[in-house]
Amino acid sequence: MIRKELSPVSFTALHNSSNRHSIRFPKRVDMTSIPIGIAVVLSQGRVLVGTRDQDAHLGGQAEFPGGKCEAGESAAKCAIRECLEETGLQVEIAERLHQEVFEYPDRTVSLTFYLCRLVEAAAPHPSALPFEWVELETLPARNFPSGNQAVLRILADRFKSESQGLH
Numbered sequence: 001m002i003r004k005e006l007s008p009v010s011f012t013a014l015h016n017s018s019n020r021h022s023i024r025f026p027k028r029v030d031m032t033s034i035p036i037g038i039a040v041v042l043s044q045g046r047v048l049v050g051t052r053d054q055d056a057h058l059g060g061q062a063e064f065p066g067g068k069c070e071a072g073e074s075a076a077k078c079a080i081r082e083c084l085e086e087t088g089l090q091v092e093i094a095e096r097l098h099q100e101v102f103e104y105p106d107r108t109v110s111l112t113f114y115l116c117r118l119v120e121a122a123a124p125h126p127s128a129l130p131f132e133w134v135e136l137e138t139l140p141a142r143n144f145p146s147g148n149q150a151v152l153r154i155l156a157d158r159f160k161s162e163s164q165g166l167h
């Protein structure tokens with residue numbers, strides 16, 4: 001008989017009758033959240049921030065450019081597309097900052113935030129746009145929805161630790 005060495009963990013799992021025939025799934029399998037791609041566009045220590053339409057979900061609150069992913073679209077592509085549609089600015093992804101499933105009272109969204117930078121040649125002056133450039137330090141004081149609070153903390157930490165800013 002070939003005796004296979006088992007680690008204490010797998011040995012326990014194999015001999016626990018309740019585990020033997022069951023497959024374990026993560027506690028929460030998320031089937032219903034709406035995927036959202038969001039662009040946190042940084043340029044020279046400032047960030048693009050807009051205000052959500054009054055009649056939209058979370059109307060009147062601050063927002064980064066972003067929106068719902070189209071069928072088959074990645075959150076990253078969505079963030080770039082939504083940013084172009086909403087602000088006229090072409091951006092590229094620098095890194096994924098944060099992802100979380102957030103439950104608002106009336107809907108659950110899967111928010112993926114990307115740190116983005118402007119693509120040099122395609123940057124119209126944003127002063128005429130509904131979005132404005134705001135100093136990174138002022139973000140916590142703005143009226144962002146609850147789903148943005150974690151990413152705001154991440155940005156604040158990054159800004160503190162990278163005293164040169166996130167250019």
Ligand SMILES: Nc1nc2c([nH]c(=O)n2[C@H]2C[C@H](O)[C@@H](COP(=O)(O)OP(=O)(O)OP(=O)(O)O)O2)c(=O)[nH]1
Binds near residue numbers: 056058062063147148
């Ligand atoms: N754009 C954006 N949406 C956010 C942020 N934080 C946050 O919780 N959200 C939520 C609000 C909405 O429930 C959802 C974005 O969906 P949306 O309705 O704006 O998407 P969309 O532009 O595709 O809208 P629509 O044309 O289909 O109405 O994500 C944020 O910083 N930016």
